Amino acid sequence: MAKFKLKVNSKSLEVDVDPTTPVLWVIRDHLNLLGTKFGCGIAQCGACTIHMNGAAVRSCVLPVSSVGDSELTTIEGLSENADHPVQKAWLEHDVPQCGYCQAGQIMSATALLKANNNPSDEEIDSYMNGNICRCGTYTRIKAAIKTASKNKI
Amino acid sequence: MNIVKTSIGRRSFIKRSTMASGGVILTFNWLVSCDMTPSKIKALPKEWFKINGFLKIAENGLITIMSPNPEIGQNVKTSMPMIVAEELDANWEDVIVEQAPLNTSIFKRQVAGGSQSIRQGWESLRMAGAAARYMLVEAAALTWGVNQNEISVSNGKIFHKSSGNESGFGPIASIASEIKIPKQVKLKKVSEFKIIGTSKKNVDGKKIVTGKPLYGIDYKSENMLIAMIVHPPAFGMKFKSMEATEIKKMPGIKDIFPIKTVSEDYVKQGVDTDSFNEIAVIVGESTWQVMQAKKKLKVNWMMSAEKTEKVKGWSGDIKTFLIPAGLESSEQHNQLMISMDHKKARVVRQDGNPRAVFKRAAKIIERTYTCPYLAHNTLEPMNFFADVTDDRAILVGPIQTPESMEKTVANRLNLPLEKIDIQMTRMGGGFGRRLYGHFVTEAAVISKKMKRPIKLIYTREDDMTQGSYRPTYRATYRAALDKNNNLIAFHVKAGGIPESPLAANRFPAGAIEHYLAESWEIKSNISTGAFRAPRSNFIAGAEQAFLDEIAEISEKDPIQFRIDLLKKAKESPVGQNNDYDPSRYAGVLELVREKSGWENSSDGVHRGVSAYFCHNSYVANVLDVVLENGNPIIDKVYCAVDCGIVVNPDAAKNLSEGGLIDGIGHALYSSMTFKNGKPEQNNFDTYRLIRHSEAPRKIQVDFVENDIAPTGLGEPTFPPIVGALANSLYRATGRRTYNQPFITDKPIIG
Numbered sequence: 057m058a059k060f061k062l063k064v065n066s067k068s069l070e071v072d073v074d075p076t077t078p079v080l081w082v083i084r085d086h087l088n089l090l091g092t093k094f095g096c097g098i099a100q101c102g103a104c105t106i107h108m109n110g111a112a113v114r115s116c117v118l119p120v121s122s123v124g125d126s127e128l129t130t131i132e133g134l135s136e137n138a139d140h141p142v143q144k145a146w147l148e149h150d151v152p153q154c155g156y157c158q159a160g161q162i163m164s165a166t167a168l169l170k171a172n173n174n175p176s177d178e179e180i181d182s183y184m185n186g187n188i189c190r191c192g193t194y195t196r197i198k199a200a201i202k203t204a205s206k207n208k209i
Numbered sequence: 210m211n212i213v214k215t216s217i218g219r220r221s222f223i224k225r226s227t228m229a230s231g232g233v234i235l236t237f238n239w240l241v242s243c244d245m246t247p248s249k250i251k252a253l254p255k256e257w258f259k260i261n262g263f264l265k266i267a268e269n270g271l272i273t274i275m276s277p278n279p280e281i282g283q284n285v286k287t288s289m290p291m292i293v294a295e296e297l298d299a300n301w302e303d304v305i306v307e308q309a310p311l312n313t314s315i316f317k318r319q320v321a322g323g324s325q326s327i328r329q330g331w332e333s334l335r336m337a338g339a340a341a342r343y344m345l346v347e348a349a350a351l352t353w354g355v356n357q358n359e360i361s362v363s364n365g366k367i368f369h370k371s372s373g374n375e376s377g378f379g380p381i382a383s384i385a386s387e388i389k390i391p392k393q394v395k396l397k398k399v400s401e402f403k404i405i406g407t408s409k410k411n412v413d414g415k416k417i418v419t420g421k422p423l424y425g426i427d428y429k430s431e432n433m434l435i436a437m438i439v440h441p442p443a444f445g446m447k448f449k450s451m452e453a454t455e456i457k458k459m460p461g462i463k464d465i466f467p468i469k470t471v472s473e474d475y476v477k478q479g480v481d482t483d484s485f486n487e488i489a490v491i492v493g494e495s496t497w498q499v500m501q502a503k504k505k506l507k508v509n510w511m512m513s514a515e516k517t518e519k520v521k522g523w524s525g526d527i528k529t530f531l532i533p534a535g536l537e538s539s540e541q542h543n544q545l546m547i548s549m550d551h552k553k554a555r556v557v558r559q560d561g562n563p564r565a566v567f568k569r570a571a572k573i574i575e576r577t578y579t580c581p582y583l584a585h586n587t588l589e590p591m592n593f594f595a596d597v598t599d600d601r602a603i604l605v606g607p608i609q610t611p612e613s614m615e616k617t618v619a620n621r622l623n624l625p626l627e628k629i630d631i632q633m634t635r636m637g638g639g640f641g642r643r644l645y646g647h648f649v650t651e652a653a654v655i656s657k658k659m660k661r662p663i664k665l666i667y668t669r670e671d672d673m674t675q676g677s678y679r680p681t682y683r684a685t686y687r688a689a690l691d692k693n694n695n696l697i698a699f700h701v702k703a704g705g706i707p708e709s710p711l712a713a714n715r716f717p718a719g720a721i722e723h724y725l726a727e728s729w730e731i732k733s734n735i736s737t738g739a740f741r742a743p744r745s746n747f748i749a750g751a752e753q754a755f756l757d758e759i760a761e762i763s764e765k766d767p768i769q770f771r772i773d774l775l776k777k778a779k780e781s782p783v784g785q786n787n788d789y790d791p792s793r794y795a796g797v798l799e800l801v802r803e804k805s806g807w808e809n810s811s812d813g814v815h816r817g818v819s820a821y822f823c824h825n826s827y828v829a830n831v832l833d834v835v836l837e838n839g840n841p842i843i844d845k846v847y848c849a850v851d852c853g854i855v856v857n858p859d860a861a862k863n864l865s866e867g868g869l870i871d872g873i874g875h876a877l878y879s880s881m882t883f884k885n886g887k888p889e890q891n892n893f894d895t896y897r898l899i900r901h902s903e904a905p906r907k908i909q910v911d912f913v914e915n916d917i918a919p920t921g922l923g924e925p926t927f928p929p930i931v932g933a934l935a936n937s938l939y940r941a942t943g944r945r946t947y948n949q950p951f952i953t954d955k956p957i958i959g
Contacts, residue, residue: 057460074460074497081497085435090427091420093637094496095588096669100893103588131420143418150410150859153867154282155417156588156637162418181902188893190588190638191282192870194904196863 065133281639296338300365324921425606443886589637753932817936868926874899
C-alpha cells in the first residue's frame, strides 16, 4: 500500500492503495465516483474512459502510480447538471439505450472535440472506434457529436 | 371510449387504509436519493397520496408513477409510465418515475423478456391511469358539489365549465385517495391520445450522461465486501480442490472457499439452468485486491461425468435433460452438424406432398446456412449485491427475471419467499443474458457464508466464458421450381446444438402448397440461453437469404416475390396454425418499398431486402451497400416496422436502430468457438463486436400507422436485417455468404 495525492475533477484527494491499482478502481472503490464504468479491464471497450490532462485515457489499465501530478477528469467532473455541450447534445438526441457505455462515449467525444472542433464522419469513426456500444447507439452518438461540434465547445 | 372492467387488475387497486406519506411504502430506497424532481417544480412535496399501486400524487401536483418492469435499455422506464399518464390525463412535466418494487400481485408480469413488457402491460397500465383519473374526477365533483359527468380533465387540470371551477391534481389528491376504486373504467380512443404517440425523453437520460450510480455494479452499502468467482476453465469440467492458504494472506483478502449454486437434487427453473454449479469464491475488501488474488489462485479441476438435470419449464412441467460428459470442440460440433444432413429428423410440419413434388421438379435449389455460438456481452458484466442474514435476504442488481429468482434464492437459502427482497436496478444491457440469474444465487450464498453484505462482480473473462450462449445452428433449405420457375414445394431441415431454430408455423409455411419442415438437435454440455430474438436471430437471415435466391433464379423482384407469396397465404392459406397475419407482413414490405424508393435505386447502390415476423411484430428492411475502394460499406438501412401503436416514437426508433446495428454486427463479425471445452475468446481483444466505423452511415425507421394494441420492439428488428445484409452484400460483391460471421464466411471450426 502507498499514499497517492490525486487531482480529480479539480479537487485534491488522497488515497492509500496498492500502487498497481488501476485508476478505474481507485475512483470507483475509493473515491466513490461511480460514473466511470468497468467493461473489459484491458482497454478494449472504452467504458472506463476519463481524461488525463484533457486527453482521453482508459482508466482500467492506468496504474495509480503513473498519474503523478496529472489532472484527472471523470464524467462527474464534466458538469454538475448535464449542461456541458456534449452532455446537452446527448440529451437532445436522446442517445442512451442501456446507458452503461455512455459515460465513456461522452468522455471520448469531449476529448475529440477539444482536439478537433469540427470532425468529419471519418474522424469521428476513427477516434470513437475504441468505445463499444453493445446496444448499437453509434448513429445517434455521431449525430450528437456533430451537434456538439456546431455548438463549438 | 371503451369501457373496461377493472377486475383483471383488481388487486392492483387495493388502497392502503392509511395514507402513505413521504413515499415510505413505495420507496426504492437507494435510487430515490438521486434527483428525480422535474426541473419545473421547485419545491419538494410535503405529502404524497397513494391513489393506487401504480401511482401517488403530491399536494403540490407532482405525480409519481411506478415503472413495473426491469429496464435493460429498451426504455420501458419511460414508455410504461407514459401509458399510465395518458389515461390519467396528466401533464408529463409533472411526472416523476420510480422503479417499482417487485410485487407481481400489483404489477403482474415484471419480466424483461420476449419483447412483452408493453404488450402485456398495456391494459393494466391504462387501467391504473384511468382508475386514478376517475377518482380525481369524483373528488372534484364532491368538492365542488357538481355532477361528475360535467367534469373534464386535460393536461393535469380538472375543469367544471359551468361553475368555472378549476383545479390541479394536487389540491384534491387527498380526497381522491379516499374515493372508492371504480369497478369499471373508461379507456380513451386511440384518437384521443395526447401523450402516447409523442416522443418523450428517457427519464434517466440526465442521470446517465452525468454518471449517476444507476446500475447494479454501482451499488454500495456499509460494511460491504467484494466477491469474485473462479469457474471451471472448460465446459465438461468441475471443481476438485484448491490450495488457498497463501492467497488468503494477500492484502485485503477475507476468505476463499468453494460454493454450490444449487443443491444436487434441486429441480431447476427454466431461468436458472445455466451455470457451473460449483465454483471457487474470493472475498476481499476492494475490487483490485480481489482481482489480484483471483489471478494467483490455483484451483484443481476434474472431468464431469454425464448427468441428468431436472428443469421446471414456464408451464410448470418438469423435463429431464441429459448433460453429456466430455470436452467439446467447434470442429467436432461442425462435423456432427454436417452428419445430420443425412440423418432422419423430426417432421414438425408437412403440407401436401412435398416429397413427390420435389421428385417431379424442373429445378431444385438447395442451400445450407450456419451460425456460430455467440456470447451476450452485456457491457455491464454480471454482478449482484447480496445482504443475507439468518432470517432474510436483500438482493440488489441487474436481473431480467426478478420474480423467478426470488423463488430460486428462497429455495437455496431455505427462507420463506416473503423474506427475499430483490430490488431492480437499471441494467447495462440484457439481451437475454440476465434471464439466467445464477449470479443472484451465487451472491446470496456468498453473503450468507460471509455473514456480511457482498457485491459479486464477474470480470469480462468470467462473463464471456461462463456460458448461456446463443446456440450454434445449421439450416438446409430446398425449393422445387416447375419449368416456368414457379415455386411448387419448399423444404427446410434445421437444427442446432442443443436446440433447433425452426418455428414450424412461420412464413413461408401457409404460402406454399407442398411444404416440409424438419428439426434435429444435438446434446452438449456447453450451456446456452435466450439471446435477443432467440432462434429467429439465425433462421430469419437464412430464410430471407434463401428466398432472395429463389426470387433471383425465378427472375422475380425480391419484394414482389414475397408479397405474392403473402397474397397466396392470405387468399388461400395452406395448412393450419399459420402464426402470422399476411396483410401486416405485406404491409411492412410495401412501406419499405415506398420509403426506400425501391423502384428507383441509384447507380452504385447495391440493395438487399428482407422481412420477418417474430415477437408479435412485423419488420421489413432494405439495406444499401456501396463499394468504396472495393470495400463494401453499409450506407443506409431503411426499416419498416408494424408493432401496432407506437408509444414513444423517438425511443422506438432508437431501439429499432439498436436492433439493426446489433444484428448487422453479430452477423458480420462475432463468433464464440471452443477447443477441448474451453472458450477460445474471452475478451474484446479476441471476440469482435461491431464498432463505430462499421455501423450503417444512416438509418431510417418508419412505422406502420394503425390502432392495433402495441407489441414488442426489443427483438423484432434484429433477425431480418441479417438477411437484408447478406442479400445486399451479394449484389455488391457477386458472392453469396452462407456462414456467419460473414467476415470469414466459413463454418466455424475453431
